[in-house]
Amino acid sequence: MTLGQAFSVAVRGLDGQIVEIEADITSGLPGVHLVGLPDAALQESRDRVRAAITNCGNTWPMARLTLALSPATLPKMGSVYDLALALAVLSAHKKQRWPRLENTVLLGELALDGRVRPVKGVLPAVVAAKRKGWRTVVVPVGNLAEACLVDGIDVWGVRTLAQLQSWIAGRGHLEDRICAAPSSEESTADLADVVGQTQARYAVEVAAAGAHHLMLTGPPGVGKTMLAQRLPGLLPPLSESEALEVTAIHSVAGLLSGSTPLITRPPLVSPHHTSSVAAMVGGGSGLARPGAVSCAHRGVLFLDECAEIGVSVLEALRTPLEEGEIRLARRDGVARYPARFQLVLAANPCPCAPADPRDCTCPSSIKRRYLGKLSGPLIDRVDLHIEMHRERAGAIIAQEGESTAAVRERVAAAREAAAARWKPHGIRTNAEVSGALMRKHFRLPPTVMAPLHSALDRNVVSIRGFDRTMRVAWTLADLAGRTSPVREDMATALSFRPNGGTR
Structure with missing residues (x-):
């Protein structure tokens, strides 16, 4: 033998x-x-x-x-x-x-x-x-x-x-270690390309500064996709540990380039609206492979035409949105993949989506059913809701807005301030802060919290929405260079909730 x-x-x-x-x-x-x-x-x-x-x-x-x-x-x-x-x-x-x-x-x-x-x-x-x-x-x-x-x-x-x-056998030679160039090409998509849409541009900046989730609604052609595609360019480069983590996920998924394998920029993943649950969160026979939510780890998951996506696919996003991880149980065991991404949703107001809202032929029941695929629990997990409208001719011929480079500087400063504040608690961005930590150790004065307390008493926001509004308020303060939010920051953060915090 x-x-x-x-x-x-x-x-x-x-x-x-x-x-x-x-x-x-x-x-x-x-x-x-x-x-x-x-x-x-x-x-x-x-x-x-x-x-x-x-x-x-x-x-x-x-x-x-x-x-x-x-x-x-x-x-x-x-x-x-x-x-x-x-x-x-x-x-x-x-x-x-x-x-x-x-x-x-x-x-x-x-x-x-x-x-x-x-x-x-x-x-x-x-x-x-x-x-x-x-x-x-x-x-x-x-x-x-x-x-x-x-x-x-x-x-x-x-x-x-x-x-x-x-x-x-000790006789030949193999290829020695090489220095791989990182795949860090800057995106050619610039925020200055977006015409008008001041409020939506500001919401994208806030989302980038605090790692918040964002939803954009409006008729076709107003710039929803353009804004979503420019969000990754506002985010800071990945740290060394984050880059290796993201690269490892793409390696398992078979998406790496042989010449420039290291991913140093936050990825943008935009699955088609007909994607299945397995394509979105991961799956396959045997041991599950990573899906779109894991490939978007430390980056942006953009769901265009989200109202056309299956209900089961959308509901599968709840757990990774809350926990930053997806666990897939299959015949051969449980696969765990990180999935801490920023979610950007884009949708038309109705199925026909005419250029002029007055030309809409959809009955009110169809309109409700169209966006009704987005359940309340899922919508409640989205921090920033923006309704976009068509711009007039004056906005188109006006001077172009700020470039990605200019906005990225403010985003970087805001993120540094947040990282310094939450560092003793092992947190880097405002979106990761727990409600208990904000209420116990970073309690805000009653005058600042008054708009949010009023909205909670009127059942306009849930407890989850309460915490998420406070996180956005901290991000607004970081962008403004303040050490803590003021009443105006809280009111502005509340206006980003569905229905603008009113009923």
Whole structure:
């Protein structure tokens, strides 16, 4: 009996676990038996690995071959284990134990001719290997730039199985670590392109300064989509830890660029209004993959024509909006993905949405049903509600508004003030502050709270809306350079609630 051993990583959500792969060759009828809860893609790796090994000048063992992936109770998915399976078979067949193989984690998919193809989820896999104390990891050359984002571990890129064999034996060389350029291209969309809409532009600035959710309603062509697309340009760049977190999510989703993998700017994700629940929050067979809410983590999730989106899809947003995380239970376990994003909703006032509201032919019941898809609990989680109207000719020929760069400076100053205030409590933005913290440790004078108390007594706002209004008031104070909100800030924050805080 001969035994070979290699190591790889299983990624579950954004967490990785080391997988030990053993190859056992015994006498018996030739055949390959793969054990350890493999999925269909992993079952097919038997044929890929056999073809790759023989096409690289090696011989395949004509005996009973058992391939075991441990932990045996952990479901294994995908083609990321191909390289480790191949090296375990070669080690067993050649009856050799290479020191490099025993200290290296292998990731990659094999082509039939021995080429090594890129795989998804390399970044979280390398992070997991480093966390478990491994010193070396080998990845496909197509994933090398992504893997090199992790410091403190030796990263090598491989092109073919034959090249990896030579390196394992101490004779050849692999591709060394490279410095990947971050994908930090500035958006060409400028806020100055939006004509007029002073109130809506200010709401977008407030949303950017406090990380608040925003809803824009109005007839077609007034600039709802333009404003939403310019919101990410107002946000500050991602910190190093945030950039790695966002990049890891996009790695698992298979959305990274090979040349510029590091995401340093807040992403903008705009799913189509026909998207399913699985596309929005994540899903799929086996272990769930990240959806739009996770891909928009630390960025903006823009739902255009939100009144056309299915009710079940919209209601699925409630939990990530409150908790900043999505938990997806599937057959193979529970996947957890971060989902702390800014939600921007855009909708027409009615299905026909004419240029002139006086030309609307929709009955009142149809209008109510159209926006009625947005339930009260969901609407209550949106901090800023803006109704946009068509601009007159004077606004179009007037001087253009402020640029993105100018507004971004004010947003950055407001965010710095908020971060300094909430730092002792582990919070960075006003939108993350709990109501209990504001009421206990940052209690405002009764004269400042009077408009909000009056609205609560008249049942105009809920308790959740009460807390969210206070958060917006703090953001307004930060933008104005004040240390705490005044009565005007509270009244302005209340005007952003549905119906303007009146009934």
